[in-house]
Amino acid sequence: MDFIHEDFLLHSEWARRLYHGYAAAEPILDYHSHLPPEDIAQDRSFRNVFEIWLQGDHYKWRAMRANGIAERFCTGDASPYEKFLAWARTVPFALRNPLYHWTHLELKRYFAISKLLDETTAGWIWDCANSQLRQPDLSAQGILQRFHVRVLCTSDDPCDDLAYHRALAESGAACAVYPTFRPDQALLVHAPEAFNRWVDQLERAANREIASFASFLDALQQRHHYFHASGARLSDHGLPYCYATPCAESEAAKIFANARAGRAATPDEQERFASLMMFFFGRLDAEKGWTQQLHIGALRAINTRARTEVGRDSGFDTIGDDNQASRLCAYLDLLEREHALPKTILYNLNPADNYPFATAAGNFQDGSMAAKIQFGSAWWFLDQKEGIEGQLNALSNTGLLARFIGMVTDSRSFMSFPRHEYFRRVLCNLIGREMEDGELPNDEPLLGKMVRNICFENARQYLGLPIREPHQASTGGNGGSQQVAECG
Ligand SMILES: [Zn+2]
Secondary structure, eight states: OOSSOTTTTOOSHHHHHHIIIIITTOOEEEOSOOOOHHHHHTTOOOSSHIIIIITTOHHHHHHHHHTTOOGGGTTSSOOHHHHHHHHHHHGGGGTTSHHHHHHHHHHHHHHOOOSOOSTTTHHHHHHHHHHHTTSGGGSHHHHHHHTTEEEEEOOBOTTOOOHHHHHHHHHTOSSEEEOEEOOGGGGOTTSHHHHHHHHHHHHHHHTSOOOSHHHHHHHHHHHHHHHHHTTOOEEEEEESSOOOOOOOHHHHHHHHHHHHTTOOOOHHHHHHHHHHHHHHHHHHHHHHTOEEEEEEOEEOSOOHHHHHHTOSSSSOOEEOOOOOHHHHHHHHHHHHHTTOOOEEEEEESSGGGHHHHHHHHHHTOOSSSTTSEEEOOOOGGGOSHHHHHHHHHHHHHHSOGGGOOOOOOOOSOTTOTHHHHHHHHHHHHHHHHHHHTTSSOOOHHHHHHHHHIIIIIHHHHHHOOOOOOOSSOOOOTTOTTOOOOOOO
């Protein structure tokens, strides 16, 4: 039997019935990703498996470095095939790392390749995958169609003109692609050089002079309106922890003016300024009925030598252990006091924060809708079987699993859509086991409906993003029904 077979991860009869009967055919609503909208609008084709699979993948770089592979073969100047071979040599050492599952699931779903990747199979797999990449159903839009992705949200800077999103909206493509408002750079008053570069961009994007803090806020609000008019209904923030000690606007104006003059805010000033900005962004989202996403708890680029030589976002980040719960609750409470708390999705990076985050969400459910505050899917280092189960268990034990809006890829790669399949298998396995044990009723319609809703319908209702009617019959979210030519 192939390693990735049809009942992969499904260890009971109920798990298999739930997955094949209720989860596999559901479409995908990927409400948080980092795919470049340009690639989708231009329907990018990929020349080789390096381009579509390895380029930009810091998960793989970390594993390769840990396997003794030199930086040249990760982010350096080695050829695409040399880098692929270096990855292939690493895979047999990645047993029990989620990369081992993902690698083989992705090779199977995109190229119908069942061989295990290692040094001896690398050449054959390289040729087999590359020959298939020339087919139209493996272009950027071909992949979205193949995996039945009905909605995709990208992550975008407020200064972005969203030209590609607008072109996609006019194109009538089956997958609706929406922008997400991600204003992290608006908090950088402690780094005036980067902050001023960004504010200058904001001036151009908003087509107005930003001479004061008030005009800074106006320009951001104007961009938020523009994103709304371009279809956005979500924002996203990457934070080490929640900022919840806002200063008065008069103090923020001074901190802003200092930063514009090149004088860095102190850590304390930055925190108070950022708190005020996060309160402002929350209000904007609430006014427009958006959903804000908070990705909390990463310590980023902590290896100074590597950051200098290789750069940020290259696989030198770790799980932070800041005290999260009180600051998260204080931030949500600030907004709630003003009746300005938008729909919110909370993502933690530290597994020790599963229960604090899940219970923080519970404090702010207001009865206006189902699960207005969501405990978000397992993120980044937690996006693996144990991490997914941990998130599902904390949510089940302290909230309503049946109201959960499900998985996101949070990915920069077009080869990540099987993450949804992986999540669905883990979900069905967890529920199926408890049905088997009698801890959940053997009520197939009841449990099947919950599974189906978590895969797609809950997110559709919660986010309110318009979905286009597909031109063709559904193939299901795992892309697995596609017949792919065998390689010789
Ligand atoms: Zn993300």
